[in-house]
Amino acid sequence: MKRVLVATGGGDCPGLNAVIRAVVKRAAQEPDWEVIGSYQSFDGILREPTEIRVLDERSVAGIHVQGGTIIGTTNKGGPFAWPIKNNDGTWSSVDRSDEMIRKLQYLGIDAVISIGGDGSQKISQQLFEKGLNIIGVPKTIDNDLSSTDFTFGFQTAVQIATEAVDKLVTTAASHNRVLILEVMGRYAGWIALHAAIAGGAEVCLIPEIPYDLNKINERLKSRYNKGKGNAIVVIAEGAIPKDGHVSGVQSDEIGYANLRLGGVAQKLSHDLKTIGFEADIRETVLGHLQRGGVPVAYDRVLATQFGAKAFELVLEGRFGEMVAYRHPHIVSVPLIDAINRPNFVEPDCDLVRTARGVGISFGD
């Protein structure tokens, strides 16, 4: 009997369970393979006693419809930087990667499928360099990876953000308000960009295109002057003003450092009022609602393709690779390439051109 260990790491993402199910269902077609789940990424391996369990077809029945991951996830440091509490209460980290590889051997694990984001795949590459038979499955709800056309979870987040815009639009119109919706996207503005187009927002602010507060002010004012006194602004959590500060205004009260969730929307609201925008402004922060719930069909299909392909890469012994989607094919790319090629919104890409074409302002 051969064994493949599956682990999910990093932030929650709709489709994780569909990947796990596909690995298990695909492996069930081979006579001599068993799938083992490690609890909360590699923590399940490193803990004493280990927290791992066999995943058979029964244990994954129906999970592709559910958000989350049945084997848990974590944002902790991983085997190369395992956090330990010092006697004085402070925290250090130790490298437990050798120990983990030994444990995997001891447990008879022949290969590992690591489903996770940027950080997880860097760990995958390091483990691969140490000789571990590892395959990566990319997981980034922000879709910020250029080695694959799309990643699962992204369309679900876009759908949820778009439905939020749909809900806010009628309230904005009924009350003559500006409603600001803060969505995910610390470095890449894809969710904001898609939701702004799909929802028909007036303004879209993303990390890749720093905004000029005065431009936003003008745009919103012009709507009020035209007698359409309402607007939706979709802002990515990583959106930043052009000079890092409010144009022409010193903003001492609200700094950019340590902005918590919702801070970006509130800061924009505050700054707009500071420079004299008079209409009613309200903020909504989607937050964790974007990461949960039933994945849309698109993400379930993509996640299923990723999971089945990952197991096939194991069968083919193509370790050190990561599955990827190159329409209409599911392919694999070297992990080392994948983790070095982020996918940001190019300010002159077709999608931004479309957005500008239908009248969406980026505040630039």
Next chain:
Amino acid sequence: MKRVLVATGGGDCPGLNAVIRAVVKRAAQEPDWEVIGSYQSFDGILREPTEIRVLDERSVAGIHVQGGTIIGTTNKGGPFAWPIKNNDGTWSSVDRSDEMIRKLQYLGIDAVISIGGDGSQKISQQLFEKGLNIIGVPKTIDNDLSSTDFTFGFQTAVQIATEAVDKLVTTAASHNRVLILEVMGRYAGWIALHAAIAGGAEVCLIPEIPYDLNKINERLKSRYNKGKGNAIVVIAEGAIPKDGHVSGVQSDEIGYANLRLGGVAQKLSHDLKTIGFEADIRETVLGHLQRGGVPVAYDRVLATQFGAKAFELVLEGRFGEMVAYRHPHIVSVPLIDAINRPNFVEPDCDLVRTARGVGISFGD
């Protein structure tokens, strides 16, 4: 030709358009009636020039599916306390009710249907006492009116809050987190109570049952000790701790005064950490998402019943009354009674008993 004026006031609420449509469709069956919409409650009447328009079947086609109100709404003071800006920049208010009644006569308005909440219906009663032919339609998303079994908009808000719990549950389980969801309910906890039961939350905090922080701490800790390290807490925006402060702990950093949207969830999170709760806690604030979007079928049916009945009360000349739902009948009650009978959650009502019965803690 006789004319009935329709106005919607107060916060947005799913179903407003279905009420308006029902008034118009019902009136269209009488040969000699015309429906006029006043923009943003009575503001449309009081402005110069007036902002009113004829509402015919074409103008209301399909609107019952939409959130918001096609005739706009406002939270402003109304005719008895119309805000005016003084020369020094401060605000005062003047009574323009007589002027409004004269304007309505001048425009040939025979009756008024006022769709709105507590504040709006108090104005309706005052206008009625001044001789205006007015009918009220209750609108309170919080369902805090005892003269009617239910109000429209409430079930939509509950559905949205429940879907939010559904989304958060899988993330909470995957990450071993406590997720706090703040929902509407400043004085009445109905939305929180229904969503907690429907979503399967562990803790439900409502204004009517002040909570003891230590009780919540114990409850959540016990889950962690049982190995189920996750929980959903649904908190109404008006929930308060038992003594108005954190039990046994002085909370100077975060006061209760002027808590903005999301403050209640953040305060609970902060206070739990203060008394030593160790697990990961995150907050989500539903905010305006609860008020927007497509009404659920239940609310569309109820709103349609209210609208059709309101016009029939006009036909019958039963002014000074408000429509209400007493299953399975649509009835009317005197406005004067309706506005004085709020509907709070009784701590020993059947629904709270059910909640406790399935293991939901109210932190008391």
Next chain:
Amino acid sequence: MKRVLVATGGGDCPGLNAVIRAVVKRAAQEPDWEVIGSYQSFDGILREPTEIRVLDERSVAGIHVQGGTIIGTTNKGGPFAWPIKNNDGTWSSVDRSDEMIRKLQYLGIDAVISIGGDGSQKISQQLFEKGLNIIGVPKTIDNDLSSTDFTFGFQTAVQIATEAVDKLVTTAASHNRVLILEVMGRYAGWIALHAAIAGGAEVCLIPEIPYDLNKINERLKSRYNKGKGNAIVVIAEGAIPKDGHVSGVQSDEIGYANLRLGGVAQKLSHDLKTIGFEADIRETVLGHLQRGGVPVAYDRVLATQFGAKAFELVLEGRFGEMVAYRHPHIVSVPLIDAINRPNFVEPDCDLVRTARGVGISFGD
């Protein structure tokens, strides 16, 4: 240790799992009670070996969000008319009720909670008369029971039917078509009535109000003459023409006997064409889609109340009773009363009046 057996019988209905979960969660608060699930109603008891299992909190975690029933259901005859295959291949039935009661005693079952419809509750009453400690929980997606304000599952079915109307409306308008939607309701037209109002249909045909084909023809034609060449007709599967046949037309091709699913919609379509209606007509049959999927919040709350109450009736020893909803209370009524009081749509009830008030034709 005391034991209560739970069984679900009859057609699938959203909310069944929420009832089961509530029974289990409520029982978990009593120190000495265990809940046993019988597979596919009482079949699990009668089979050899028995198919029953203990239901603890872990086994019902999260099931309130799911459609269906985790303990299975069946439309078979029950213990009083257990089907057996004769040697010649035909079927007879035998009374196995005494055997079942003995088996329950042998298994140490102290009480039974039977969740089911009309047929199931008749069996409950018969078993009660034979001395079994039994409590009924009503389950009828058609809402056709007068002893309770509402039953769970109904609002979910209405919501699904309404969303179907929403989807069909835009196609009907784009293509200038008449679209007929067949929904559930063999004897009671509640689902059709609610969906027609919530969706804004032009025609609603229900079993309680036999329709005149010519009236429908006139109504639809008048829309075409007014230049609005489209309409939605919602028809309950049990709707019937006034004289049991098409007015003034002999319909030999399609008889009323043995109409299969969708037959009612197709017959209406065929008959309309027969009497000369010229526009494009298409039919859609919702069928099983109305019974499945995630229950709406309303049904989850009601089902949870029913489940918790049912167990409390067990504790109180109030056997022979059925839980019911009398807003805002959850009460109990004698089974004998409940099963004899169906709840049909009264042609002059408030809801039909509302429907007519907003221009919906019943074809009468």
Next chain:
Amino acid sequence: MKRVLVATGGGDCPGLNAVIRAVVKRAAQEPDWEVIGSYQSFDGILREPTEIRVLDERSVAGIHVQGGTIIGTTNKGGPFAWPIKNNDGTWSSVDRSDEMIRKLQYLGIDAVISIGGDGSQKISQQLFEKGLNIIGVPKTIDNDLSSTDFTFGFQTAVQIATEAVDKLVTTAASHNRVLILEVMGRYAGWIALHAAIAGGAEVCLIPEIPYDLNKINERLKSRYNKGKGNAIVVIAEGAIPKDGHVSGVQSDEIGYANLRLGGVAQKLSHDLKTIGFEADIRETVLGHLQRGGVPVAYDRVLATQFGAKAFELVLEGRFGEMVAYRHPHIVSVPLIDAINRPNFVEPDCDLVRTARGVGISFGD
């Protein structure tokens, strides 16, 4: 002032309104362009009086959220084969293309954007060859066009079909039934294939892979033997058995000719029973529900890109071309190429491999 005429032809498809809105919003950014909508494809031009209207930003506000098309559509023959009724009641067709082109000139139309499927784009090509300045926008809910990665409407149909599977799954499991879901796809099985993977079906039958009834029987039986007595079968409306008839069985009662909507599902059900499959089987036909309703975010984004690009092709004078999606670019291809390259499911493509990999049977 320059004028571009927009027309939508063929079956309804979610996203049509988003294309129209994008054309209008994009054109509004050019100082001298006006958009004209022709009612029901080119019928609006050919009728007397013409049925066309100016589309400005106000007339397209918010329509991207709605299904259908605000300018109507038709399945009629088009200008080259305009249907006319003969004196004897039969129908002929005439070529009115020259007349239409003259009328467009007379109306000052500088260019035409034709949004439509296979049939519409063949007409576009013919009109282009006659000298008309025409741009095509592909519309096929079946996604059966190889010149573009995806077409709008498809993901919405897949999402609706997947949600139907989700609803049926719990009923199938509760009742131990086989549920057959018939979805769109007369020649291409993409919708069935995606929905089967996303929903977790056991069997998927598509036009491109003829099925062997005995194989399906074996597969379903094996589930029953394993004690999992339920299954979902997703069947495309164009699915066919291997030899055009039931293997080894003559099916005289139900022929393949003139099968109406739902006939394919019913035939499969009938044939399975004929060869001895014993479990309970039920059919559901999605039908028009797949074409209507709110487009998913994916389709709104794609449709918006198509609309904006189509107008830009007009500006650039690239007539005789059709917009297309080549991730991540929106490009254009000659109409003549596009209409000759259908996109069928290759039996050995990656997606079919994935489906087989997770255990889905194609009955081959």
